[in-house]
Amino acid sequence: MSQEITDAFEDIDFPTLERSLRHPRTFFSSALSILTGVVTVVACIPLFSVLFMLIWRGGKRLSLSLLTETPPSAFESGGGFGNAIVGTLLMVGIAILISVPFGVLAALFLAEFGSGSKTASAVRFCAKLLTGFPSILAGVFAYAAVVLVTGTYSAPAGGIALSILMLPIVMLTAEEAIKMVPHRMKEAAIGMGATQTQVVWKVILPTALPGLLTGVMLAVARAAGETAPLLFTALNSNYWIVQDGELALMDPTASLAVLIFNFSGVPFENQIELAWAAALVLVMIVLVINIGGQILSRNKVTS
């Protein structure tokens, strides 16, 4: 009986469930899969090309004198960009001092005290506007608001311009980090009779700290590489910011990014090589901070 059924089935011409590769639909599908794979690999080339060029052209100039000397003039050989590194660190430091307290306090309002209020959604909207704000406009603003008022190009003007770019990143990531703090922990603290401020200081901020730091590091990585806002706020300088024991805070200040820009278009081989070396140093700083921030945020998710 069962044999008969099997025989009967063998007479029916079932379509095969395998797809032949020659079938146009299958072929089309495989071809597109390969195409997108190739496209993805091609998109990785620029990164490797940039890194290779930096190591190849910038790496041969790496030495201690880069950190201890000031930029050379056109026909000099040697030289370094120690003053630009100091200037970058100083301006990013000023930007951190402004944007981190500002951003975290505003984020506390967005996530805790005023969450759901109209003010909070208006603030969130403004922060998102600032994220898409072209960096050069931060420079134009700082020029109008600081340089024209103080009458001089200076490190604080550059720091203020950078802080405008850091603020929305710090604020929006801090808001997310604060929202991630489990409700029960806050309720336990409130149940013990803590005021909201005590909850914030004793429970929320310590728990959200890795998330807050991630946001700060991403913001610092962005600010350290920004050039446009510094072009006409900090300008540039060939000297150390500390001269004869005096801090020239209100003078034009050098930064790595502006140094790269200025030396990239010159016809002098020594300065071009210095631009590549400065780019290598800048990319290393930015990538280390960036990867550090991402590792920090990954640990936070798994714990």
Added chain:
Amino acid sequence: MATSIEPNDSIDSVASPPTTWDVSWDRAFRGMTHVFSWMTILLVLYILYEIGGKAVPAIQEFGLSFITGTTWDANKGEFGVLPEIWGTLYSSLLALAIASFFGVSIAIFLTQDFLPTYLEVVFKNIVELLAAIPSVVYGLWGIYVVIPAIRPAANWVHEHFEWIPFFKTSLSGPGILPASLVLAIMILPTVSAISRDAISSVPHKLKEAAFGLGATRWEAIFGVIIPASATGIFGSLVLGFGRALGETMALAMLVGNSNQLTVSLFSPANTLAALLANNFPEAGKQEEQVLMYAALLLMAITLGVNIFGAAIMRRASAHMKGATK
């Protein structure tokens, strides 16, 4: 007996009501967070006021002829930014065309189970690291790597297809094409990350239903996944476009800073952001006001595009919430 225990009796209990200091510090701190969030709004208004206010004399003097004028001569006091507006839009659209093809392909490739998960993570991180490289380094790389690399090909195309307006001039160095290529690399992470989010939020059931009907992998992608995530992908393109419009350094270094209206891909041009970067440091009093006007225009364009993009993204996420329910 119980009534004799004072509220602050620390022998029986460590609990105590908040002191006056606690209460006032609580109020002050909450007030402080409120003030700082208002300051964000005020900051945006202050930026608008500063740039707009400084531009007023130039707006009064030049009015709309500033937007339609094509000469830029600080000595004669003639200023027009039509070539810059054109260059900004042209280079950004070109960059967007390149980045959207690559970005959406990558987003599909990294979400549709073509690769084992660890490889997906590796590629995702590589593409996101592209965003971490400072734009001035891309500019340097563009000058010394991209321009020499594409110049022979570009000049070959120019010699053989000169009758096509896009290839009318030869590529001598900086120009729209190298600038747009580098710009495309810079906005690629934005486009691919946001469209990846949009595509991966399409419910699995939809794709399984398509496979159940016998669709091949790409028929499911084109017929179901892309239409379902189209709003999100479109939003990613608008946001990428907004980023390209405001990008400064790569363009200031690669576009050639030449004040001309051109459709040729190989000829130098200029953009609003590059104009600001190159002219601001040495501007005199009048040119400074004019540049503020240009900054105001750039701000209006980028804010408009970004608000439009954010509105699309909000609609896209609302749409997706409906689909998963």
